[in-house]
Amino acid sequence: MKKELFIVGAGSVGGHIAHNIVGYSDEYKVAGFFDDDLQKVGKTQFGIEVLGTVKDLLKLKNANVLIGIAFPKLKRKIIELLSVNQTLKFPTLIHPKAWISKGVSIGKGCIIYPGTTINYGSEINDFVCINMNCSLGHHTFVGRYSSFAPGVNTGGHSIVEEGTDIGIGASTLQGTCIGSNSIVGGQAMVISDVKAESTVVGIPAKLLNKSK
Structure with a gap:
């Protein structure tokens, strides 16, 4: 059974992974996006639902999370936010x-x-x-x-x-x-x-x- 993978960022990098996850790994399936663009929350992007904002990830335990964002400053900010939930996993x-x-x-x-x-x-x-x-x-x-x-x-x-x-x-x-x-x-x-x-x-x- 494949593990659920949640992607932060429903933009170009996240879209690439959503479209090509099978090519990257047979271990994971994309279970949803998290994005701070409120116009995307509750809708689908690339055929996958945007489940909530980045802060909503703090409610999950032992979740596999991929930061699907290229911008370094934003990545750092997101990781600092998510670091309070030490159960989150970040696969490569x-x-x-x-x-x-x-x-x-x-x-x-x-x-x-x-x-x-x-x-x-x-x-x-x-x-x-x-x-x-x-x-x-x-x-x-x-x-x-x-x-x-x-x-x-x-x-x-x-x-x-x-x-x-x-x-x-x-x-x-x-x-x-x-x-x-x-x-x-x-x-x-x-x-x-x-x-x-x-x-x-x-x-x-x-x-x-x-x-x-």
């Missing part, structure tokens, strides 16, 4: 068409989309979302809550600190560090370290402003 979903080398560690609550490759020695921390066709070089470190849009490439020994949001097709030169809570624009090429809470864009990536 890895699509079988992703390639994960031996010697890679992946935390709880992550989503790894199809077509992604993660090379040896890499460390993916909790609640990271890595979208389609990303390539992570050996010994890449990805901090909690970070999100990669499709087609992101990291060179070996890259460091992506907590809460970083990397746009479509962006790349990092090997050994570079992107500081926490930063934003990297789509198609940007990061060739030097990025300070925390910065927004960088372009080729090579240059500072646009502080991301706060």
